[in-house]
Amino acid sequence: AGIRARVALAMCLRGDADSAVDRLALAIITRRELAAKWVNTAATGALPERRLAGRLLERAAREAARRATGGDSHPLRIFQVVIDPQQFAEPPRPDGFSTIGPAWRTLLADRETLVWRQVAVARGLLCGVIPQFVEQIQAMLQPTLSPTEWRRGATSLAARIAVDRASGLQDALALLEGPLVRRDPGIALALTWGLTPVAEVEPEAAEELVEAIASISPISIADSLVELRTDVAGFGGQAAKLCAEALRNSLVRPELDDGLSALARSILEDLESGGETRELSRAVRAGLEAFGDRSTQDAYGLASQALAIASQQIGELEGLDVGYDDEPGAGEARRGAMKLLREIDTSLLESRLLNNLLLLGRPPGSTETGVDAIDDLDSRVARWLLDARRRSATPEEVKAQATLHQRQLRALLHLIDAGSTDFGDDHERRMRVRGRWVLAARVWGAWVHEQPKSRLTRAIIATVARAFDALVRDAAAEPLDIFLYAASSFSDPAHIGIVAEASMHPDVEQLLARYLTFVHSDSSGDHAQKARNGIEAFARFLDDFPSEATMRSEAFRTTAWSLLHALEAVMGAGSLRALVPQQGSAGGVTPLGVIEDAIGQLEQLIVGAQRRCNDQITGHQATLPPSRALAHAVENAVNTESQSDLLEAVTATARAADTALPEPIAKLITQTLPRLATLQLDRPSIPPSALAPQPATLPDWLPPRRILGGFYVLKQLSHGNVGTVFVVTRAEERHNDDADQFALKVPEYNATAARTMSESEFLKLFREEAGALLAIPEHANIANFVTFDAGAKPKPILVMELIEGVSSERVIYSQSFDMALALHVIDGVAAGLEAMHERGIAHLDVKPSNVIMRRKSGDSVLVDFGLSGRHLRPGCATLLYGAPEVWEAAPGDVPQGQATAADVYSLGCFVYEVMTARTLFDGNSDVAIISSHISHDGLPPGVDRLAQTPALQPLAMYLYQCLRNNPSDRASVTSLRRDWRKLSEELTQQAWPLRLD
Template sequence: MSPAEALIALTRLTDANERRASWRQAVAALGQSVRVTGPPPLDGIAPERLVLAVRHALEQGLADDLDWIAPSSAVVALYELTIALPAGAERRDLGRRVFSRLYEGTASTFAAVAARMALGSGKPLEAATMRARVGLVLDLPVGTSVDADALAYSLVARRELAERWVVRPSVGALPARRLAAKLLEHAAREAVQRAQLGDTLPRDLLAGEIVRPVRKQLLDDREPLVWRHAAVARGLLASVDPRLQEQIELSLDENLSPTEWRRAAVSLVASMAGNPSAATKACNRLLNSAVTKRDPGIFATMVWGLPRVVEVEPDAAEELLDRLSATRRPDVAEAVAMLLSDLVHGTFGQRAATLLRAILASKLDTETPALRGITHRALMILDRDRDHEDRLEERVRQALVAYETTGARAAHELATEAMGRAHATMERIAALSAHDEETLPELVEHLSDVDMAVLERSRLSDLLLLGRRPGDADASVAELEQLQDRLGDWLLDAEQASLSAPWTRTGSVANSRRLRALLHLVDVETTKSEAEATSSRVRARLRRAMQVLLERLAAGPDASVHRILCATLARTFDAAVREGVAEPADVLLLVAAHLTDRQSVATISEASTHLEVQGTVAAYAAFVDVQGFAMPDSLAEGSYDTGSLRREDAADVARRVLRLSRGLAAGGTHRAEALRMAVLRLGRGLEAVAAARGMMDLVSDSASEQSALSDLETAADSLRQLASSVLRRVLDAEPDESIVVSTDVAALSSLVERAVSAGVPPNPRQVSMAIAELTAELPEPIARAASAVLTRLDGLPIEAASDVQAIPLERRRAALPDWLLPRRTIGAFYVVRALGSGGGSSVFVARRLEERHDPNAEAFALKVPQYDPTTARSLSEQEFMQLFREEATALLALPPHENLARFVTFDLAARPKPILVMELIRGSALDRLIRSQSLTTERAFRYLDGILAGLSAMHEAGVGHLDVKPSNVILRDGDMPVLVDFGLSGRQLRPGCGTVEYCAPEVLGVEPEDHVPTPWAADVYSFAAMAFEVLTADLLFDGADEMAMATLHVAHDGWPEKLAALARAPGLGDLGVVLAACLRHDPRNRADVARLRPALASVGQNLAGRPWPLGAGEATDKSA
């Protein structure tokens, strides 16, 4: 009779004994369905008939009588009934019974039901308390009778469950990664068992696209607590998968490294479980090979592959254990002690334990104090006749065994006692000095006990969660978090004290153990509590750990702890990224700011388990590794070897910077992209310098296009800003203020522009100082690379020699705004490239759409309104766009004039934005001539007269420019000044228009009463501010920020301090009077263009022979 038939019979049977017998038959049959052997046992039964049968069983008390069958089978049967029932009272009743027995039951009960749950949706297993139980059944002692293999296979083999249980966890914190690896290990054993019965699909699934990448990820993990289980999984599968067997053999090649050897050795040992004869011979060959001679540590790691072999081939396992123990190595003794402490059966390994006890006892008196504590602990474990309850790890183990043998309640009680013991051990640790050699043995022993019992495995945390009610979603354990807080503070205090502690061999061993505990602590950092206070403590601990470890590593630690120190820092970075304390880009900036040696950076990359952190730091390690070129001894003093870097070598350095930018693509966040773009722009600028045949190659032909050096300077500023902000944001630390970038040093781009304009090479000392300023506060390897390339500028000719060939550079398009679609069309025009922006608009070089592919076609300056933050202070976006429409007509009404750019057309219906099209003026901008100091006084006055002529034409047409400044004046053919409009010119004055260094008080909102200011008076004010700069090479209004400059504009009435000082210089009084007349506070009192132009021309005739800039060294003291 089938289970369905036996259940349906309950409703028609009248005899109580027959009903009980039929019920038992149904329950016994349903309780056997942990593994799939056929269709679901209750499929096909009518739901209403099933409901009647279950209701009858509940009413007759049959469901309360389940003591006659194994608890696991009883719960599986109830679960089968529950999932077969439709929603209703009967289903809820049985569901409560299932979860009650599940939460109170033993590990075997849970494993059986969980395996059946995993064959369904698996969602009930997602709760924190259920995940804890999954972890416990997979972590039971070696030789347990609980079968967790079917559960593990179900969680791994299905894509949706594998994603939640192994794929995402494989790059998570230590407990998650270890659980994922244990799942692979148990799933592999299930697959091997099925393959031996002729079902090879499970084997193929574990070698397929879902699991294979995860196994590789976990196998490559730098944490032995993780990769050993992935290696065991590979070894188990190798007995039924020749490809994996070949992979193991190839990984033992003598030309590889210990990393591959040790993982392969563990896999080889584990393969004995499925193929004992061949694997034993292979292990014996390995023991006598050159590989073990080059890396004797393999002997200890081979012990890690034995647990699964002990369970199925104990004789072969003991034979190998004896051979490993015969090496008489202390690390083998410690590994064997750990294995034997986790065995269910106490008879295995007796010979090995006896031999190793004797070896360790003989070394006890000769060991250093720190090693003595470790040796004493291993001796205690190997002595099986002793009571080990003093060991915290043993108490946790007893609680785990109680979960298997007694149930969850007893296990939780023992775990709570173990937690109390852990706090007592922590009290003892806190009372001991981290650097007192007399107490180091006790300290190391206690610390190792806490590390192994609390941090290395999640056993204690999972056991404490057994006391939670069903449905409790909180995965945090307050008592455990308190212990971690205290331990973290103690470890970081000890590590910080190590910076000043004298080095000793004993202290170095103890330090290594402390760092190992700290590594495990930060690797389990996962904010499980929803309480903000707990999350803040975790984040604060990670910040402090990063700061302390970076300082320690930067100070140059002893070689004996260097690797573990790097690994601990790497795991701290991983945890910081997981917890949202930092981003991968932040990690790179922190590493770059503190570390300069390639070995440390590379080791951090290798030890990281977070893919984005690993990739980013690896890119930087590769960059640091190749920076071996000669560098200046002192950039500030200019003591470098001129021409020390050949042109080809400089190009290679620039390409390395570009490669670094490509390696920084991890994360895709705002800061990550900003960092990548800064390094990319830096690399492009250096590439241009490296390829330059003369300084003329580095000066832009376009007035508004940024030169390569200017772009490089902008990139350096961005990089400096990112590096400075990360210290405050991530470490809560202030950046080093000892390096101050001097504002008195001319920018490198200005020096080169001045040299090209004057035809005279720049002063080497000035170049040196400019390079030092540009690279100040940049990460040292990046600064070294930039400086090495930039030193080419000293000795670079102004113009390239005819016999020097150009290095071809990749052609790049200038960046375009996000709103411009890929087809690059606006209205009837095609955008070629960006030209500039400012004052409420963006300007592009454009061609007519039908001529877009003709390089000889006429080009235009296409202006698009740009609603920026400054405009937003005074206008809404709708008001701004309306102004653009109103003023476009006025601009088209301007008459042709040689000092004005010709307006072509405007299109208010153009999409995505309205446009105004102007003549494209080619030439240098006036601000560039000022920066390069390429003017003469006569030329300066001539340019100013031409600008006034253009303004006069505009004002006569009733239109104001509203953004008069040097960068808006282009010298057509290098001689004719032409006003170009990057602002929003028009007939009305609007608050916020213009540029703050040149804008009139009324533009800032300070207007006279009963007067409506006009654009023309504002233009005159701006012209006077610009004229002062053109004639003196100095800003008339200059402040620390916009508010300071605005204050300067409204605080005078025609005579700002700098103008007054200029007027006191001999022969410059008349000039001061003319400019002061244009700067009056009340716009009604200012001169107009008609009066200003002849007055300025008259002054210019008298001053034409004076050296430029005017007033240099002539102005009297301001206090005079």
């Protein structure tokens, strides 16, 4: 952290063209490992990282151009790759040549002016030694392009004057007098952004150009001219007079926009005083100069003084009663806020110079880049910017006071984009920063829903997009989460487009852009044709889906493909009979069952994305019809030749899709399902080979006769990390439609188990442990044990009662719980575990999907005993619910500890999820989640947040007793159940789910 801070500060020093800073920058970008860290990775990082990467390229370009002018063209090759990667590409070399091309293009395309203008300047400085850059700049100034290209080309054109005075100045003046400036006045401002290096080596040419710009567009460049005069002392005197005169004249006229008038006065003061009136800016600049001229100790001392000034100014901002009406004193408050915001934004938020100066006081070896004092200031600024009063203006008031609103959003964007969560072991502070990002996404996203056509909409959505970027950078969310949240929260595709355009994360931008291609696909034709067009477009979207190796993205991709194939089966079916299991077929989940399951599974992913992106669940309340209602309705129609229930089931499923899924994805379902009403019940003339394809549901290892240990497999019920569950009946009763059905589980030899034992050893251990299940008593909250066959071929089997009902996981994510039911379900699970633990048997896979709520009574029943036994063993847990001792075992070792204590830990995770409708642990990889399990001692972040609310502290203490790291420190299920009955009385009046904000 100390080295990075020093490099960042050095890159802000202005000096002679052959300074050591330029040589340092070139050394960094020409070494592969340094270029990868300081430029390539940083190109999609936070704002300070991207600004530093841009400055490194600018300073390195200046040094490379200087050396090339002296006859050493070797350093130019790293920049020539940017022009033509194919022509100049070389085999990988340790010097790093050919490494910065993607980063160069990413930074030049950055949405933040503070970033892209550095690279544009670098391109201009290289024009004298790489002629292709001259052609590239000219190409960007073609009339057929957009202001985005024109402005970047203009900045490069101005910077070119530093290396080609005559031609560069002539071309810049011609651009200023040409037609493009009339089409986009912002070109004049962009020209000033390229003048800093010109003013240092060709001051007369720089003066001539800036005076010409000021004569044409004095007010628009005034603020940038203040910055330019700060970087280059004594520069731009005549241009400053022109700008000041224009500002004074503008202030003579009455101005209803208080922010605009305050901004004009503030800039005018800076122009007339040389920036001396900006106390915070002057203090930070003094610290930077001390770093360059004196010592780090002096710089740190001056930074501490600047910190006090920043705190004082934020206090002044907090003290202003800023409203947007015409009440007495409101205008003065708005003007004061505007002046303070400008100073705080430019000197504290967008530059982060003060943060780097304060890092100079860190001891050697310190790695954290976050500074507590700066984070405290950020928190205060964020609290002010996110206060509800900032969003209270009516559309008319927004229009009247647009400048202040825009400045507030700009400051918030910079605060979010520059935020750091690197505070070492201070997890609470890290979560507080994340909380700011989530809050910003939530409140401004809600504002867009209320005022979708406001003049601030684009700026607001861009700010939300930066909050999403920050969450992805900090691994609090994945690109998939951003896609799902944006797709489900923004009904206008144009708003999703703004998120894609504003995002700095390439995976987010790519995913949203491809989704928009699907959204805008051909929707012409009749109803059936629209359905087919949508399915084809969705298939193209999934074909292009980024191949991220994360659990959630793989879950989405797999579920979406299953949904698509099921919809294709419906569209290709010749009769309703084609959509139900055929006599003698593999049975299992039909296409209609797949569609129903996919709605629930995708909704679960969307709910998770909502939690990560705005910490709330919106629009998902009891959307799902009874399990497999549509599949059962079609099967019943075929068997009874009556379609009386079919229309109702189609309507309910379509309604569930509309409520749960983004509209374009829901349309795939709602446009396809009506076809069911047009199909005949049966068409015997159609051969079996022409029937709609059934989803493959039975594994290859299953014997052709489909008999396992005396049981006939009807269909596959589920397939998970630890085994496959089938619906079976006794083999001799397989032709009896009224025969009793059971749940049969076959163990899964997974990767976790493979780390420590062979498959034969795994199955042997399963047989030994499963024998203990004979001791499980009959109990209302435990699925009845039927039999266990250790000698069944090809694999041992475990047969249990088949519970008709819905999993608590589904009830949680469809938002169907109320507090009374949640308390009852938890008590039932604890009762079932208590009965098992009394016999010394542990379940070892307690989780919401293994708790079924009986259809009629709602009682909770523990199911799936494929891992149960008296001892821990490798792989005996699901990732989000497994106790630390399961994960801490080294490869080759068996986990140590009491199996029943591992159940208590999983029970704590289960209770938290049922009560809050969110998982206790989360992460973007298995390693991250396992690390979360083993790095706490009873108070993981979610429980700690519960403890912050007095009314929920008893629940937090209950969970603490479950979640202790040492198994012997955990309470018994018997005592926990006794405590739960008391706790339930206190929680009965709480709303479900519990809120943590």
